[in-house]
Amino acid sequence: MARVGLTTDRLVRAGAELAxxxxxxxxxxxxxxxxxxxxxxxxxxxxxxxxxxxxRLALLALEELAVQAADAVAGRSGKEALAALGNVYRDxxxxxxxxxxxxxxxxxxxxxxASAGRRHSQMTRAILRGYDLPEPDQTHAVRxxxxxxxxxxxxxxxxxxxxxxxxxxETWDRTLDxxxxxxxxxxxx
Amino acid sequence: MARVGLTTDRLVRAGAELAxxxxxxxxxxxxxxxxxxxxxxxxxxxxxxxxxxxxRLALLALEELAVQAADAVAGRSGKEALAALGNVYRDxxxxxxxxxxxxxxxxxxxxxxASAGRRHSQMTRAILRGYDLPEPDQTHAVRxxxxxxxxxxxxxxxxxxxxxxxxxxETWDRTLDxxxxxxxxxxxx
DNA sequence: GTAATTTGCCTAAAGCTTGTAGGCAAATCA
DNA sequence: TGATTTGCCTACAAGCTTTAGGCAAATTAC
Numbered sequence: 340m341a342r343v344g345l346t347t348d349r350l351v352r353a354g355a356e357l358a359x360x361x362x363x364x365x366x367x368x369x370x371x372x373x374x375x376x377x378x379x380x381x382x383x384x385x386x387x388x389x390x391x392x393x394x395r396l397a398l399l400a401l402e403e404l405a406v407q408a409a410d411a412v413a414g415r416s417g418k419e420a421l422a423a424l425g426n427v428y429r430d431x432x433x434x435x436x437x438x439x440x441x442x443x444x445x446x447x448x449x450x451x452x453a454s455a456g457r458r459h460s461q462m463t464r465a466i467l468r469g470y471d472l473p474e475p476d477q478t479h480a481v482r483x484x485x486x487x488x489x490x491x492x493x494x495x496x497x498x499x500x501x502x503x504x505x506x507x508x509e510t511w512d513r514t515l516d517x518x519x520x521x522x523x524x525x526x527x528x
Numbered sequence: 529m530a531r532v533g534l535t536t537d538r539l540v541r542a543g544a545e546l547a548x549x550x551x552x553x554x555x556x557x558x559x560x561x562x563x564x565x566x567x568x569x570x571x572x573x574x575x576x577x578x579x580x581x582x583x584r585l586a587l588l589a590l591e592e593l594a595v596q597a598a599d600a601v602a603g604r605s606g607k608e609a610l611a612a613l614g615n616v617y618r619d620x621x622x623x624x625x626x627x628x629x630x631x632x633x634x635x636x637x638x639x640x641x642a643s644a645g646r647r648h649s650q651m652t653r654a655i656l657r658g659y660d661l662p663e664p665d666q667t668h669a670v671r672x673x674x675x676x677x678x679x680x681x682x683x684x685x686x687x688x689x690x691x692x693x694x695x696x697x698e699t700w701d702r703t704l705d706x707x708x709x710x711x712x713x714x715x716x717x
Numbered sequence: 718g719t720a721a722t723t724t725g726c727c728t729a730a731a732g733c734t735t736g737t738a739g740g741c742a743a744a745t746c747a
Numbered sequence: 748t749g750a751t752t753t754g755c756c757t758a759c760a761a762g763c764t765t766t767a768g769g770c771a772a773a774t775t776a777c
Contacts, residue, residue, distance in 0.1 A: 443682075443686070445686050445687060451687075475694045475698070476702070478694060478699070479694075479698070479699045479702040479703065479706075482680070482683070482689055482696075482699045482703070483676070483680075483699075483702075483703050483706060485679070485683055485688065486675070486676050486679035486680035486682075486683055486703070487672070487675050487676055487679055488679070489679040489682060489683060490674070490675035490676055490677070490678040490679020490680065490682065491671070491672075491675035491679065493632075493675075493678060493679065493682070494671070494674055494675055494678060497632070497634050498634060498640075499674065500671055505664045505667060505668075507671075509664070509668070510667070510668045510671045510672075513665070513668040513672075513717075514668065514671070514672050514675070516715050516717060517668075517672060517710055517714070517715060519715075520710065520713065520715040521706055521709065521710045524709065524713060525706070525709075526705050526706060526708075526709040528702075528705060
């Protein structure tokens with residue numbers, strides 16, 4: 340019996356490809372075994388269970404996103420930085436829909452702590468330096484930006500904006516304009 | 529063999545309760561049969577298949593949400609209307625997490641057309657009457673509001689805002705303030 | 718009120734998924 | 748070359764989905 344050379348890492352990377360091809364929901368231990376032409380039980384030496392596999396996919400996606408986000412934000416500020424960060428998320432979701440879905444998986448506290456999650460919020464916080472918001476408004480703004488980016492991408496990819504003009508790219512551009520304007524004129528009650 | 533009196537409607541309503549209790553993902557034909565103390569195959573006379581059941585749950589949730597939204601918006605305008613609409617979505621998600629998740633199900637075109645989806649976007653559009661935006665900005669704003677509401681609720685419920693002060697109610701209030709300010713000073717390039 | 722028809726829930730069975738236990742052979746190490 | 752570790756295997760149990768066909772309860776007709 341020839342050995343295929345399975346490793347946790349190869350499984351996770353193949354799982355990510357599979358997710359992008361057929362959707363995160365369809366990533367199963369069975370499907371992954373099929374892809375390596377190997378029996379299902381063989382995977383359980385490398386991955387604890389289905390949940391473990393999905394968590395690893397989420398961590399991979401969060402990590403990839405954090406790297407790209409850091410690169411995009413570096414050396415930019417103000418609206419340029421804002422747009423760069425938003426585009427990273429949106430482009431990643433379009434290019435890797437399965438991975439992006441994986442990144443939304445609800446992680447248990449330990450996994451969340453070990454994830455790139457904190458780097459993401461700090462990236463957003465870094466952008467806000469250009470807008471000079473005092474605390475706690477800065478935290479509110481971080482959450483608002485996260486909401487808009489994530490909500491927009493989810494609705495756009497879910498077809499929520501289909502069936503109506505104008506096209507979504509224009510709305511995205513105007514959304515970034517709107518966020519920039521909002522941050523520059525942040526309301527203080 | 530006593531008959532339980534299954535109907536499609538009772539199944540869907542029970543499915544909605546089940547979804548709120550254990551999560552939309554855990555709503556299965558099996559679990560529903562168990563809840564009625566009936567054999568699994570019996571459900572297939574009332575529901576085409578698992579997908580059909582989930583679609584019906586989504587339509588129920590969209591309908592309930594549309595009714596509540598219409599009621600909340602009626603007789604209000606401006607920021608009051610904006611907050612009322614946002615609160616309907618957010619409160620519904622907190623009270624009926626499973627149903628809210630169901631409402632996010634991607635529907636096939638026919639189901640989408642028969643859904644309350646259009647009423648939702650028209651409700652948002654109605655709110656914008658108080659802000660006097662010209663087309664196509666109005667459409668952009670509809671999409672932006674949808675993104676913020678949906679994104680915020682998803683992140684809040686997914687625990688994305690946990691582990692950090694201040695509390696989410698405050699951020700929500702400030703988010704509504706920010707959206708109101710943004711719509712009153714909508715940037716035109 | 719009884720007979721005929723419809724309808725509701727049943728048993729049975731196949732196929733797919735997750736997960737565990739134990740085994741044999743290939744790779745690695747002494 | 749022999750001993751040990753490791754990788755993928757077979758076998759099996761249990762849960763979910765879906766279809767086919769059957770019997771009995773409810774409904775309708777006479």
